[in-house]
Amino acid sequence: MSSLEVEIERILPGGYGLAHSAGHTIFVSLAAPGDRLRVRVERQQGNVLFATIEEILVASPDRIEPPCPYFGRCGGCDFQQLTYEKQLAAKAEIIRDCLHRIARLAEVPEIVVNPSPREWRYRLRATWQIDERTIGYYERGSRRVCDVADCAVLVPQLQQTLERVRATDWHEFPLELKHLDVVAGENGVSLAPSFGEFETAELELKIGDEIYSYSADAFFQVNPGLLAPLIEFALSDLRGEVAVDLYCGVGLFTLPLARRFANVTGVEGNPIAVRFARHNLQRAGLENARVLNAGVSEWIRKTALESDFVLLDPPRAGAESAVIKGILDSRAKRVSYVSCDPATLARDLKKLFAGGYVIEALAAYDLFPQTHHVETVVRLHLG
Numbered sequence: 001m002s003s004l005e006v007e008i009e010r011i012l013p014g015g016y017g018l019a020h021s022a023g024h025t026i027f028v029s030l031a032a033p034g035d036r037l038r039v040r041v042e043r044q045q046g047n048v049l050f051a052t053i054e055e056i057l058v059a060s061p062d063r064i065e066p067p068c069p070y071f072g073r074c075g076g077c078d079f080q081q082l083t084y085e086k087q088l089a090a091k092a093e094i095i096r097d098c099l100h101r102i103a104r105l106a107e108v109p110e111i112v113v114n115p116s117p118r119e120w121r122y123r124l125r126a127t128w129q130i131d132e133r134t135i136g137y138y139e140r141g142s143r144r145v146c147d148v149a150d151c152a153v154l155v156p157q158l159q160q161t162l163e164r165v166r167a168t169d170w171h172e173f174p175l176e177l178k179h180l181d182v183v184a185g186e187n188g189v190s191l192a193p194s195f196g197e198f199e200t201a202e203l204e205l206k207i208g209d210e211i212y213s214y215s216a217d218a219f220f221q222v223n224p225g226l227l228a229p230l231i232e233f234a235l236s237d238l239r240g241e242v243a244v245d246l247y248c249g250v251g252l253f254t255l256p257l258a259r260r261f262a263n264v265t266g267v268e269g270n271p272i273a274v275r276f277a278r279h280n281l282q283r284a285g286l287e288n289a290r291v292l293n294a295g296v297s298e299w300i301r302k303t304a305l306e307s308d309f310v311l312l313d314p315p316r317a318g319a320e321s322a323v324i325k326g327i328l329d330s331r332a333k334r335v336s337y338v339s340c341d342p343a344t345l346a347r348d349l350k351k352l353f354a355g356g357y358v359i360e361a362l363a364a365y366d367l368f369p370q371t372h373h374v375e376t377v378v379r380l381h382l383g
């Protein structure tokens, strides 16, 4: 594979640095805008060359020494080479790029990415890969496991748990164990699957005025520091009769919605998350909300959705076409879309714009410092 000298123009969705050379577009991993680099082309996809850094010829003023010893090999963090300020600016640029290029939004509103209260030791949830006697995260661009003894983004309780898991006798590990889901809460740590001394414990966490129970086998947000303002922004001053919370997990938005609307329905596919969501509502004394265990697209296809407000918070793949169609058919006056992937968000927004929705407000939250990932909340109303 060939070497090239390039200058990085900006950071793209996916976290790559963009460069151009000899008629090619080049995507460079782990780069900083303004870097002059000698890069090695690893593969070609269409007209795009994917490259890695061989040598930093002139470092960008935004470049810092990545503090983590696993940086570059571990596939987890791809923004440690950037100052935190530049990470936030790059994420705003990523969202702007997706809204402009994919959603075809002519006038993209100003995007401010709210910083995480913690730049390190913020991660409440993780998946550790296990291969033979190696425990850590997948290596960059591979399914080989990078052996990680200290992960600087984990909250201290999870770091201690990682150390305890690594110190466990290998005979105690279930034979077929390939990965472990772990999550921390105010009252301990939960692992799935459970083995030896490690249990899939039920945990609790207070966010805003609500208490949530959850465990390692149901989705819970990674970074609790920004969740209260994110929920406030997504729901703003909305009040009314009927609201729907699609992909509701353990009820992060369902509880605050049930305090604002007379009648709330949450829809969630994971039965364990559904059980927690129902428990969380019951403990809060919120009898005006129900949680259905169903695939959102299957549910919406057979439901004549009549709702004043729809909140959707799908996984990274975004909402299925049937879900967007169901929202459009419902003519819900207000919609809040919570997304962890600006590209699929923009794909879905394009359809919502075509159906008459316009952006009322947009905010972004850095739930994932040291990575290119970012959480975006878009409030829409029928124009």
Ligand SMILES: C[S@@+](CC[C@H](N)C(=O)[O-])C[C@H]1O[C@@H](n2cnc3c(N)ncnc32)[C@H](O)[C@@H]1O
Pocket: 219, 220, 221, 247, 248, 249, 250, 251, 252, 253, 267, 268, 269, 270, 273, 294, 295, 296, 297, 313, 314, 315, 316
């Ligand atoms: C990004 S999480 C959001 C959960 C919740 N809103 C929160 O913030 O904690 C997405 C949730 O959607 C669920 N899910 C994924 N695909 C689904 C589908 N097709 N139908 C129903 N639920 C789905 C997952 O189990 C997960 O709980």
